[in-house]
Amino acid sequence: MMLRENQKATRRDLQKEETRRLILESAYVLFQQHGYDLTTMRQLASHCGVGLGTLFKHFPDKPAILVAAFEEDIGAILARAFKTLPKKNIHQQLKHVLSDIYGYYAKNQALSRVLVKESLFLAGPAGEIVHTQTMAFLEKIGLLFIDAAQRKEIAPIDDAMEVAIGFWSFYLLGLTVGLRDSEFKVDARVAMVGTLLHSHYPLLTK
Structure with a gap:
């Protein structure tokens, strides 16, 4: 039981890290395309395909x-x-x-x-x-x-x-x-x- 729980936790951590990296890379793209000031968090969430709530969990x-x-x-x-x-x-x-x-x-x-x-x-x-x-x-x-x-x-x-x-x-x-x-x-x-x-x-x- 403990092993399965640890494996689930590891998968969740990996998924979180992948999402975080995806958000960062998407932000870099939008910053180049629109500039830092004109890029909105809503645009960023849409670009990387995550919910706005998920985005704010990673980056407020x-x-x-x-x-x-x-x-x-x-x-x-x-x-x-x-x-x-x-x-x-x-x-x-x-x-x-x-x-x-x-x-x-x-x-x-x-x-x-x-x-x-x-x-x-x-x-x-x-x-x-x-x-x-x-x-x-x-x-x-x-x-x-x-x-x-x-x-x-x-x-x-x-x-x-x-x-x-x-x-x-x-x-x-x-x-x-x-x-x-x-x-x-x-x-x-x-x-x-x-x-x-x-x-x-x-x-x-x-």
Whole structure:
């Protein structure tokens, strides 16, 4: 009896996850076709073939969909990037992270423009979640700089978060230029940020 109940629970969980993914993918399509502001939750429910009540169970509003995109898609990209970091050379480590993130945005440039534009100015609980995720990312970047300084790759740093925010500004510059281009050329944008890194945080060792 317990086994059958567990199997039923597993099937329900899988079905919920499939529905959630279907809603997200449908939202991405509609955001590209109509824009974020003009897409309604009713349109979204109709497009993915679920009831409005089912849609609201998964996502109470459109900002929640943007948060999900960052938590699930960007979160997975970042987890993989940090897991596969080069062992040393802060510049190579940061360019490795940039390459993975930019690669994600480059795959669907039109959608990425919508996601980035809307997420930057999210307010309320959704905005707080994105802000928390951003700060967690910057803390990891700060730790990379601390480790690099301890390895004597770069000069000692006084404030890791300040340095991480400096990197964040370079990252946003590369992302903005890439998204504005007719084609997001990942290698070119990573190289551009790499030049800024060499200028502001030169390596002490080769």
